[in-house]
Amino acid sequence: MVNRCILIALMIFSLxxxxxxxxxxxxxxxxxxxxxxxxxxxxxxxxxxxxxxxxQAMHAEVGGGSDTQSFITLSAHGHTPFEAxxxxxxxLSRELFWAHNRVILxxxxxxxxxxxxxxxxMERERQMRxxxxxxxxxxDIRKLMEAKFPLEETGAMGIDRQMVTIQLDKSVFHTxxxxxxxxxxxxxxxxxxxxxxxxxxxxxxxxxxxxxNAGSGENANGGGGSSSQPPPPAKLGGAALFKGDKLVGWxxxxxxxxxxxxxxxGWRFSFILENPDNPGYFSAEIFNPSAxxxxxxxxxxxxxxxxxxxxxxxQNYSGGILSESVASMEKRVAQAIRNRIKDxxxxxxxxxxxxxxxxNRFYRKHPAFWQEVEESWDDIFPTLxxxxxxxxxxxxTGLVLDPIKIE
Amino acid sequence: MSTEKIAxxxxxxxxxxxxxxxxxxxxxxxxxxxxxxxAWLSAVVSFFGAAVLVCVIGGLTIxxxxxxxxxxxxxxxxxxxxxxxxxxxxxxxxFMAATDSRIYAEALVTSxxxxxxxxxxxxxxVLAAALAAYSGIETIGRSADIFFPxxxxxxxxxxxxxxxxxxxxxxxxxxxxxxxxxxxxxxAIAPVSVISHFMVITILTxxxxxxxxxxxxxxxxxxxxxxxxxxxxxxxxxxxGPVRASRTTFPFLSMIRAIHLSDFLExxxxxxxxxxxxxxxxxxSVFLFCGARGLSQVLEMKTYRPLIGPMAAIWVxxxxxxxxxxxxxxxxxxPEYVFPEAALGHILLPMGVLWAAYAFRAFLxxxxxxx
Numbered sequence: 124m125v126n127r128c129i130l131i132a133l134m135i136f137s138l139x140x141x142x143x144x145x146x147x148x149x150x151x152x153x154x155x156x157x158x159x160x161x162x163x164x165x166x167x168x169x170x171x172x173x174x175x176x177x178x179q180a181m182h183a184e185v186g187g188g189s190d191t192q193s194f195i196t197l198s199a200h201g202h203t204p205f206e207a208x209x210x211x212x213x214x215l216s217r218e219l220f221w222a223h224n225r226v227i228l229x230x231x232x233x234x235x236x237x238x239x240x241x242x243x244x245m246e247r248e249r250q251m252r253x254x255x256x257x258x259x260x261x262x263d264i265r266k267l268m269e270a271k272f273p274l275e276e277t278g279a280m281g282i283d284r285q286m287v288t289i290q291l292d293k294s295v296f297h298t299x300x301x302x303x304x305x306x307x308x309x310x311x312x313x314x315x316x317x318x319x320x321x322x323x324x325x326x327x328x329x330x331x332x333x334x335x336n337a338g339s340g341e342n343a344n345g346g347g348g349s350s351s352q353p354p355p356p357a358k359l360g361g362a363a364l365f366k367g368d369k370l371v372g373w374x375x376x377x378x379x380x381x382x383x384x385x386x387x388x389g390w391r392f393s394f395i396l397e398n399p400d401n402p403g404y405f406s407a408e409i410f411n412p413s414a415x416x417x418x419x420x421x422x423x424x425x426x427x428x429x430x431x432x433x434x435x436x437x438q439n440y441s442g443g444i445l446s447e448s449v450a451s452m453e454k455r456v457a458q459a460i461r462n463r464i465k466d467x468x469x470x471x472x473x474x475x476x477x478x479x480x481x482x483n484r485f486y487r488k489h490p491a492f493w494q495e496v497e498e499s500w501d502d503i504f505p506t507l508x509x510x511x512x513x514x515x516x517x518x519x520t521g522l523v524l525d526p527i528k529i530e
Numbered sequence: 531m532s533t534e535k536i537a538x539x540x541x542x543x544x545x546x547x548x549x550x551x552x553x554x555x556x557x558x559x560x561x562x563x564x565x566x567x568x569a570w571l572s573a574v575v576s577f578f579g580a581a582v583l584v585c586v587i588g589g590l591t592i593x594x595x596x597x598x599x600x601x602x603x604x605x606x607x608x609x610x611x612x613x614x615x616x617x618x619x620x621x622x623x624x625f626m627a628a629t630d631s632r633i634y635a636e637a638l639v640t641s642x643x644x645x646x647x648x649x650x651x652x653x654x655x656v657l658a659a660a661l662a663a664y665s666g667i668e669t670i671g672r673s674a675d676i677f678f679p680x681x682x683x684x685x686x687x688x689x690x691x692x693x694x695x696x697x698x699x700x701x702x703x704x705x706x707x708x709x710x711x712x713x714x715x716x717x718a719i720a721p722v723s724v725i726s727h728f729m730v731i732t733i734l735t736x737x738x739x740x741x742x743x744x745x746x747x748x749x750x751x752x753x754x755x756x757x758x759x760x761x762x763x764x765x766x767x768x769x770x771g772p773v774r775a776s777r778t779t780f781p782f783l784s785m786i787r788a789i790h791l792s793d794f795l796e797x798x799x800x801x802x803x804x805x806x807x808x809x810x811x812x813x814x815s816v817f818l819f820c821g822a823r824g825l826s827q828v829l830e831m832k833t834y835r836p837l838i839g840p841m842a843a844i845w846v847x848x849x850x851x852x853x854x855x856x857x858x859x860x861x862x863x864x865p866e867y868v869f870p871e872a873a874l875g876h877i878l879l880p881m882g883v884l885w886a887a888y889a890f891r892a893f894l895x896x897x898x899x900x901x
Binding site: 129133136222246249252253254300302303305306309310313388480483486487488490 | 640641642644657661695698699701702704705708709769770771772773774778784787788789790797
């Protein structure tokens with residue numbers, strides 16, 4: 124009898140618990156795809172711009188020929204980022220759902236104001252997650268959030284894919300997860316670097332290269348492709364340098380490359396350098412270089428040694444017999460790598476922000492020394508001596524050895 | 531009732547799940563609060579401290595293999611003082627069960643069910659545990675058998691998932707011993723103290739098939755769960771960073787939330803929540819069983835079963851009212867509180883008195899026989 128009562132109680136109980144307490148049907152949610160933080164200095168207000176998926180239009184577009192956009196862009200002000208998030212719902216018939224947010228953008232103003240409050244809401248609020256990809260936007264952030272990307276359904280997907288693609292194709296942009304930024308801000312002797320997204324003014328072409336000339340036979344790379352479509356609205360590449368939680372300056376593409384090379388984080392770097400023997404250029408690529416930073420303390424003086432090892436591949440060549448110039452080309456690639464690393468170190472020392480995490484290396488390997496210099500690191504860092512040792516090995520030349528012989 | 535037996539293997543599973551559940555719930559916070567990046571060293575140290583306490587608990591228990599603490603304390607201290615003393619561990623079970631289930635309920639309410647009343651979540655869990663406890667220790671043992679593989683698989687997967695990111699963030703656990711041994715030892719106090727969970731063996735021993743080997747089982751279980759604790763401490767510290775790990779309310783959960791294996795494989799916290807739920811179910815039902823069994827022996831009742839219902843109701847109320855907010859729950863695990871409460875009050879006080887009585891009686895016996 125008792126058993127039967129328990130059984131009946133259990134069955135009733137399972138009926139009660141078969142659904143969620145407050146269920147949310149997916150069709151009643153407005154799914155946030157990208158979030159941008161902006162800051163209005165005059166009003167001292169935060170501004171949040173979100174891109175929300177419009178599933179009906181997404182379906183319609185498969186059938187072809189519909190004018191409705193597959194996403195909508197909303198924005199709202201607030202004294203805190205959270206207030207702005209809640210104010211967003213005033214203009215929307217559906218509940219915002221943040222868990223699928225993939226892209227997190229900070230405007231230049233927001234980044235210069237400090238991103239601590241925005242970072243806080245993203246780790247405190249239960250729907251937000253630290254697995255979006257962050258970047259700092261130079262230019263009109265609203266325009267970027269409203270922009271359509273060629274080939275992509277929504278702008279957010281466009282930015283997200285572009286971030287992943289660029290890291291695999293040409294490492295001039297540091298793609299990482301938001302999670303990494305928390306511990307970078309909190310780690311001793313380490314400042315934060317994020318990738319930079321430049322919003323193109325109307326009519327400009329995103330593939331137009333910025334003038335890069337880091338010396339030593341390295342030359343400006345040529346300009347880009349054209350297409351019948353309107354050009355992509357954004358260009359990825361370069362770096363945003365933070366001190367604490369505040370943006371203090373921008374870095375060029377070469378400097379972003381330098382950071383990635385020294386940290387051993389990039390996938391694929393290309394170098395366009397002058398031929399050793401002939402006029403013209405050769406193109407070399409290095410894949411997944413390994414790098415090591417060694418902090419050295421000698422007579423109470425700190426010094427940093429960066430060792431980079433890379434295997435290179437020739438992708439384009441217009442000189443003479445390739446095997447004769449390999450040694451010289453290796454030296455040139457190594458010099459180019461060294462220049463990029465020097466470039467980013469100089470930039471960070473000028474801005475006095477330790478984005479390479481040199482201080483962190485001393486903290487990790489020489490904790491006693493770090494305790495002495497922690498307070499005065501801002502005075503030591505700008506003049507810190509850094510030795511860069513680069514070893515490049517041109518291992519492959521592609522499917523041919525020597526270039527076309529003209530008889 | 532005394533014919534109900536569980537295998538020592540099942541006891542191993544039960545103890546492992548109880549301890550590991552608390553590890554998932556709160557331990558990383560405690561360890562990283564003071565030791566920061568050396569949290570995992572605190573975890574290693576805590577194994578030895580906890581092992582000593584387990585020997586204190588288990589050493590006496592296996593000298594009375596057929597009796598529970600309630601029974602042998604009456605033998606050692608005479609009837610009324612013995613009954614009075616055995617109320618201490620019984621209260622400890624109530625306290626620990628209420629704390630464990632409250633933390634789990636808080637985690638659910640904080641991150642998954644923000645609008646669900648705490649009482650509903652708590653009573654749901656206690657109801658399930660009460661049914662298990664009512665069915666008896668054999669049922670709990672069999673549940674442990676079933677849940678253990680699932681539990682271990684879920685915990686292992688959630689410990690493997692952060693590995694791809696770990697290479698980049700390895701900086702977060704260096705330098706090792708950068709600030710000396712002091713913080714490491716202080717960080718070990720809390721995980722050592724919460725070994726008071728293992729007080730359940732004082733009641734469970736007579737129900738095992740090989741009561742003489744209970745101490746060995748408990749130490750093995752402690753070793754296994756300590757390994758999980760060390761791994762957890764390492765991975766949580768690496769993924770979140772030492773400072774952030776000590777800032778988060780539920781570090782294990784936050785770590786899992788920060789994992790992005792690919793665009794298709796993320797949001798893996800369901801594994802943690804399920805494993806945690808299995809563990810809480812086992813812990814609660816064992817605590818409830820031990821509490822009721824112990825109390826029934828204090829009151830000299832024939833069976834513990836009538837006590838389950840009222841006790842479950844009291845536990846829900848205690849779980850809700852013992853803590854007013856999350857700050858109090860955090861404060862309970864501060865070394866200066868948890869050590870006197872759990873290590874001294876729940877383990878060393880009762881076991882110390884009993885060991886002293888045991889030693890005194892052994893001495894008397896030798897004195898009398900030796901003349």
